Amino acid sequence: MSPQTTKRPTGLAIWLVIAGVVGLVAAFQLTIEKFDALYATIEDPNGVHAASCDISPIVQCTVNLNSPQGSAFGFPNPVIGLIGWMASLVVGMAILAGARFGRWFWLAFTAGLTFAFGFVCWLIYQSIFNLGTLCPWCMVTWVVTIPSFYAVLLHSVRIGAIPLGEKMKQIANTLMAWLPLLATASYLIIAVIAITKLPILDWIFYDVLQLG
Template structure:
């Protein structure tokens, strides 16, 4: 998946000199990916937030995604990790995933963004994927439950982070050797697939006895 520079490319020296003044857009596929992943994360955050409010109103409320002792959104929502910043985590997702969806929609409409904007988006998705990784560990090994909506948000964030990084590396917004740019351009699908596969294997092995019983 590649993106398009709003200006033609010059020499490396010229690119370095005026990089701050350049603006970058994206292909339709990249823009749609941001809209889809942002929308998926937004949907997950919205459903979890609604269920959290219902749980606050009625401590005996059972969310629809609580299917068994392992796949239990209720256990996740009642944990301390579900409000690590002092408010329910999905409320943060309502804001951040909406922003990403808006950026993708802007790209579809022809928007172009400067280097600082793309670096900020990369930093935001890096924070998001780091936070999701921490939540994954907490879910698997401390809370001992799995939330399907949370899992959707995890996958969306991973894909989002990977492709924003690929975009920035391809167009020298993030410095990288030419060989790495070529590999990422050709095999851009490998990091998110492997990453998601590892998480799937961890979930499978963590509750292997439950799944096979």
């Protein structure tokens, strides 16, 4: 019999809805920026188009969107976000409406978020180490992808969809309460790496504070 929760995972469902909405907004904004850049290039092939989310040489969208990494699979990455975050929103709403999913579904959903998490980790590396920029809307995507992956993975383990034994079920159930801390620790690791590799502090002290 497919494992199912004896109690509806309302907290997980609410998070999936919130993450889905936030992720969709970020993906939509990046898609609009990509379209705007394409239109600007058509109208003026020799001109330089700056995205509305370009704040500084470090914090900007243009470099990321125009890079090969910004179209990793041959089309703009935001398209993946539009599809993926819609799935998160639908699953969250379905759970709140009383839907129960079997093992195959949670395995597939976990696999999808594992791909999203791995892809985001790759994009974070590319952004910091190769492109030297931090895209604002991309960072919004990172913020919701990381805890979504943790939450769905732990949920799949604790209900037995990923069969790792009773001990791991208990550990996963315990770790669910520590999700905010796990996510915060992940954000801090990314922040430390970014500050170490990028001149963020110089930008803050010499540009932001001077403008203030």
